[in-house]
Amino acid sequence: MGLLDKLSVWLGRGRTEVTVLVLGLDNSGKSTLLDALRPPEQRVHHSQPTVGQQQDHFQSSGVSFSAWDVSGAPRHRALWERHYRRAHAVIFVVDSADHLRLVVAREELELMLAHPDMFGRRLPLLVFANKCDANHALAPMQVAAALGLERITDKPWHICASNALSGAGLTDGIAWLARQIRDLHIQHH
């Protein structure tokens, strides 16, 4: 594959969209996080919990993302698996100040990774240790250990601390995701 082909793939990729699934427990900050990724004039300040799902679009490093923001309420978590098949990447949002429910987040993450539509697929997993500004918030490495991320071998993963309200840490994480998706795409061709 020549350099020109690569370039055309890069540019081509920029036009088509990558579907990314935004998962996480209720009140972990998924909708707020997506809101912070929008241009400032388009922001709507969410305060209500998401019901069902909503779609959002953003761009980073030449990759255009179409994000599915799925409700994280316990009764809606069973609906996550409907989106697994079409996802190219997963963003998992964790409330790093909610120590009690880290085990629940771990359980949901493990269920997701073990699902037939996800198992063995090499799609990038980005974990946001959100609400890093809160009191008693855990450091990203502690969150990674609590979620058992080191045991994931079939997917590239990355964790970074974030604050969805101020937008801190979001660009780094999304840039990593964009890089992963580009690399994966080049490998495919």
Added chain:
Amino acid sequence: MTRWLDVEVGNDDIEINTLPSNLALVDLHNDNEYKLLIGDLGKGEEGPKLKVFRGAMQLLDLPLPDLPLGVVGFYASDTVPRIPPVVAVAFSSCIYIYKNMKLFYKYYLPSIDLSTSESEIWKQIMDPQNHNEEVIPILTENLKAVPHKVLSAESRNFLSMTLDQQLEYVEQMTEMPSRKIPEVACITTLKMHSIERQSVSCLVVGTEDGEVIVLDPHTFHQLSIAKLCAIKRTPYQMVTTGLYNVDYRITVATREKSVCVLKRDWSEGRLLFATDEHIVALEVMPTDHSVLVICCDNTLSCYSKKGKRQWSLSLEHRPVALTLVPVVALGVTLAAVALASGHVHLYDAKARRDTMFVKDAASVMKFGQLGQEEHVFITITKSGNLMVKILKRTADFNAHAASVESALTPGAGTKPWFIPKKSKLFLEQSVRERENPRAMHQKFQQELNSLRLVCARSLLQAHERADNCVAAGALNAVRLAAEVEGLGPVFRVTLILENTSPDKAAIGLAILFHVPPANYKVSNPYIKVPLLPPNAKLQFPTKVEEIFEDANPDVFFRTVTGEGGERSLVKILLVKEGRTSPVLAATVLMPPTDPMMLPYEKMQQGFENMALEAMEA
């Protein structure tokens, strides 16, 4: 498969000594983040305290003036925006009301006059003429004759003194005790007019005198007062159902081995049922108001709302605590019973659905919303540790779910048998049977006997052929193959044993693993092979674990794709009963363990060894 997720709790600095009534789950800041409130009785030097936990993290530690009897949280007014709930802590003499965790009001029960006989005696005690060593003992005896339950705190105090102390006490006394302040025995809440989560509740107080008082949450005046029962009963646990303004039931466990019930507009409660032994704890099912009790005679019993016993289970050990586990998503309400042995059993009616084990035995349990998680099971162990478990979203308590034990002995009182309706086919068949029963019976017996004969014959045939195979000696027809799966250190070695003979079965075979014991561990080194029918295949999966006793760094740095060398040879022998040499042998070259899969501490050890060697060199 467990249905619960364990939450890690830093147990080092948590030591709780409490009672079931002193636990409350309250949305203290109105942010849908429930806090755990514990009225701690203290231990030794430590005085009683009110502790507030956010998740498993302690937020607040509030000293209390006396031992707490009960802790409840409730909404006192329904103004919008909502004011955070108030917390009531009951002591024997009064109730403290906290707003925003600051003391806001102290409520004392209304005092009542002393009984005539008691005040008569006190009049005599107060008389200075009687203050000598002859008369006081007589008056003390008189005071003792008055039933202990109606005595005031002063009288009881007086009775417990020695004569010298009594004389000193009466000398110093200036005023005769005239009124008695009733003591609180237990406390609970009752919703006023709506079952909504944030609706207003009133306080329900049970007193040592056997009265149940309902208090207005705002002004703390008495809304109603009723005697528990015609005969004196002392409440110690109350469960309320219903709404104060509509219809309600207060189910009360008493210290006199009985359960009483009090309804709206009743001036006096009624005895619901009596138990053989003392009641440890009581719960009321929200659906049908049936009452669950655990008693000292190691039983869990269920009574209908009319007081009729429906069933009773005998438990293996002494029950310690009882709590309801309502799982809304599944539509079931389970009852959790903690035993002194450390087991916590979850029952759906009589059927045991789940069992948990608590290492140093549970003493207090609570189930409800903690933080933002709805299904949290909180346990405080005997030694004072806090344990938090979260119910998995995928948990299932159906009778058919795995690891659910079916109902115990189907004794008396079980449901009648389910008999389906008679079908047309059945009716026709029964008519035919009635017409010629003898012929049908004979035919049936004949067929049955011939079936048995065919069975026996084919079994004999198979056996004889298998024996022939032994006699012939050569087992040419049996093939052995092995497959190795896994990245290590645990591999799965699947042995496939195939009998290619078209008509002979093989029996008396066994598989034996021959491995270097320093390098490998086989979970099941000797496998007895059952009868291998002709043209059949059997698979025997076995776990083989590579062990790293020596932690040799060379082992870690061998190439993944390469071979393990001498140390990784595993021999598999097929042996036959009554023969000294193996029939077949296979050698398996085990792949080396993927360095990524090695246990971390082993790697560490390996590196240390390497460093030591380097230093020596």
